Amino acid sequence: MIPVAFDYQRADSAEAALAALAEHGDEAKLLAGGHSLLPMMKLRLAYPTVLVDIGRLNDLSYVRDGGDHVAIGALTRHRDIEIDPMIAEHAPLLARATANVGDPQVRHRGTLGGSLAHADAAADHPSALLALGGSVVVRSADAERVIDAGDLFTGFLESALEPTEMITEIRIPKHTGAGWSFQKFNRRAQDWAIVGVSAQQVNGHAQVALVNMHPTPVRATAVEEALANGASAADAAALAAEGMEPSSDLNASVEYRQHLARVLVGRALTDAGIA
Amino acid sequence: MEVTVTINGQAVSADVEARTLLVHYIRDTAGLTGTNVGCDTSSCGACTVHLNGEAVKSCTMLAVQADGQDVTTIEGLAPSADEMHPMQEAFMQCHALQCGYCTPGMVMASVSLLDENPNPSEAEVREGLEGNLCRCTGYHNIVKAVLTASGATEGMPA
Ligand SMILES: Cc1cc2nc3c(=O)[nH]c(=O)nc-3n(C[C@H](O)[C@H](O)[C@H](O)COP(=O)(O)OP(=O)(O)OC[C@H]3O[C@@H](n4cnc5c(N)ncnc54)[C@H](O)[C@@H]3O)c2cc1C
Ligand code: FES
Ligand code: FES
Secondary structure, three states: OOOOOOEEEEOOOHHHHHHHHHHHHHHEEEEOOOOOHHHHHHOOOOOOOEEEEOOOOHHHOOEEEOOOEEEEEOOOEHHHHHOOHHHHHHOHHHHHHHHOOOOHHHHHHOEHHHHHHHOOOOOHHHHHHHHHOOEEEEEOOOOEEEEEHHHHEEEOOEEOOOOOOEEEEEEEEOOOOOOEEEEEEOOOOOOOOOEEEEEEEEOOEEEEEEEOOOOOOEEOHHHHHHHHOOOOHHHHHOOOOOOOOOOOOOOOOHHHHHHHHHHHHHHHHHHOOOO | OEEEEEEOOEEEEEEOOOOOEHHHHHHHHOOOOOOOOOOOOOOOOOOEEEEOOEEEEHHHOEHHHHOOOEEEOHHHOOOEOOEOOHHHHHHHHOOOOOOOOOHHHHHHHHHHHHHHOOOOOHHHHHHHOOOOOOOOOOOHHHHHHHHHHOOOOOOOOO
16 A cells, blocks of 8 residues: 655654644644554555655754653653663653553654654653653744643644644653552554553542543543542442443444443552552 | 565666555565465564565555665566575474465564574564464464474474
8 A cells, every 4th residue: 555645744853743733724634653654655545745754853853851850852752762771760650651552663762752742642652641640842833832731632633733743742740659550451452542541649539531431542430530539449440431431342342342331440549559 | 656666676666655655665566476475464474574674564664765775576476586594494383384375474573583593482572573473383383384494493393
């Protein structure tokens, strides 16, 4: 399968990429690792007329100490996140979620910025970003803004990014030493989650996000509120499917997904040390 | 557009469309047909090659993304025409292939796996090869071959 023909431009700086986006608007797409975009282009579900390759912007591939947070360049590959010592210390949930993405070949190419911009409810990173309470730094040719994880995912494969904007950095607050858990239920190691859960303890309360339980990546607010109001972990986990609109597909019916969410949130809370 | 990829140490230049996939560049432009296409949907790993030393699926990359980079294919693994790479040797010794279709990708993924984790456990080998499907062997002898190449076959049932 071969994508529809397009104009290819390789950006040698973030500025050049942003200028190309400003010029071409929604005709253009950024190409980072290409591990969501190229499969969609091959299936002709996406057909940008201009492809702006940002895959060589090595100065946007980094993990740095930002004081109260860990700053991760948008072009940092999954593999580099998986094995990074600073992420292991301050945001182990992100490292574990990343290690569960696809397979080694996918993790050698895919980037954190690409995964978040793609905004797939079935993907692992968005749930980790939500549970960790992270944010993304977004630039256009003439402005910069920070979007909180809670405001980033707006619809099915839709994010709050404008077509002229690019994620340059991801910021994860440090959760050093706090309990956490990542649960992913699938049938084969390489597969996407049928349902997944990211849970992070933050100052004694829990931040919980779900994978593949809603059209968007989503926080399990019913669970979080019940815990905040003193419910036991078991009682809170029973609310995991409240307010969710999961889809039904080859792997699972709606009812089975709801069941999985309750079971996996229960496991995640226990694993994260939330009683 | 003009693309130059160094494949197995040799620069291969061609004027190709930007939408040309790396695997087609390798097979059709460079004429190296050891790299197979299985699924063409990023799932099976038959198209696995090394990009700058790391395993990647060449059906999910554009040739232009590899412009100016180093690619190694199964043809470039052996040190010489009459000597096999230790991983190829281990696959042969352990009967790690039947039809052989998955083998080039499986060997490339296995070499990359040992580069990153020289002494893997059996479980780590199984998980490390999650991106490569084999319809014939049931994986057992593939896992054995990788452990053999790593120098650890202790505890592996025959
Ligand atoms: C076989 C396979 C299995 C997979 N399994 C999983 C899995 O289990 N879990 C999981 O979470 N993911 C999985 N993935 C997806 C993988 O994680 C992708 O790498 C990721 O979703 C996209 O990152 P990318 O860098 O490849 O982005 P690309 O494909 O290059 O881009 C994706 C989208 O984001 C845009 N974009 C990219 N970078 C930026 C940026 N910096 N700013 C703004 N927009 C940007 C692009 O224009 C495009 O629309 C899998 C992929 C494959 C091929
Ligand atoms: S042909 Fe590339 S992964 Fe199957
Ligand atoms: S040997 Fe036939 S697919 Fe693996």
